[in-house]
Amino acid sequence: MPPKKAIVLVSGGLDSATVLAKAQHEGFECYALSFDYGQRHRAELQAAKRVASLLQAKEHRIIHLGIGALGGSALTDSTLPVPHYSGSHDIPLTYVPARNTIFLAIALGWAEILQAQDIFIGISAIDYSGYPDCRPEFIHAFEKLATIATKAGVEGKHCHIHAPLSHLSKAETIRLGTQLGVDYSQTLSCYSATDAGLACGHCDSCTFRRQGFEAAGIPDPTSYVNS
């Protein structure tokens, strides 16, 4: 039997690299999917290419999405500053409205074209920024929608959304990826990285990442601007 195909959302960051390694480890033939959506941290697309290549995805597509023009987030609107980590529980300025819904919807379209019934996404409900579309109930609701929305679903071929990091802390994710051979020096998590791929060290994403390496007892291979 040929291997089962899976679409894997790959941002170029630590989480999605771990998820790609996990999907490969589970025997899926992986189709990596990234988005150029006007994000300021464009260097992450270069990281996504490196990650897809190093972890031997079968294919890697970068899809252009003009959603940045709608504004509303510090990640796509250059007039808004990327905030430093504050520890607040409010939903921060870096939230891109409906981003995971949009990304999963396009993954669902590609899955249907490839006749894949599995989609992997690296969201976590722990050590995250309080985004509503990172919660397990969001994944469950999307899975239900996927079954109703597609030709495959109508024909009884249900789509499974895998969120294997959902209940892992950042440290647990890093330990998992390290076991699976992920080279985290090639990933980029920073919300305001330089074009050369150096991380700021101060945004939410950098903060969670650095704390994760510390908690995991694994040296942090990230290249920071001031280091």
Added chain:
Amino acid sequence: MPPKKAIVLVSGGLDSATVLAKAQHEGFECYALSFDYGQRHRAELQAAKRVASLLQAKEHRIIHLGIGALGGSALTDSTLPVPHYSGSHDIPLTYVPARNTIFLAIALGWAEILQAQDIFIGISAIDYSGYPDCRPEFIHAFEKLATIATKAGVEGKHCHIHAPLSHLSKAETIRLGTQLGVDYSQTLSCYSATDAGLACGHCDSCTFRRQGFEAAGIPDPTSYVNS
């Protein structure tokens, strides 16, 4: 009180023009949203601009989506022919996988940015081509997802997806739009229209439209290639 805002998906076709007129008639301040997704029938974007302008949408955005590169549909893949109407109940080649899921996801993002809680879409479960994402159960599933996926939903501001044509035949839609003052000569429904906006007269979409005008007893203002 300021008018309530609504996002209205506007393709440039007959259905979405009717929906925009209906949303305006109901007193919403309408934000028209169209997509340039690599569709062959690019002339529909010109029609979308005319429709948004004639029906006085507050704003009109055309968002570029690179999903055509994923292939899988005769509407975006120029190597596949657009089929003539066959009357078959199978899902046809013109089906774009997960298209309405993707369009609604982006509408949801814009709605959150504008603090709108209403999205209008011109899908119908009657006189359509058997697409799974045109059924009322799809709309219900998306509405549930929207509540869970967004900051607004988490804060108790539920998003309503309006599909006012859901149970209307094409003839009923045309009668409704005519009452609301829609100028259908400015709309374009054809899947393989010429760049100048002439309709082929033979695809599913042309066939449903022509039959709709006949059944409504209203002269068909469409400009066909051979007429």
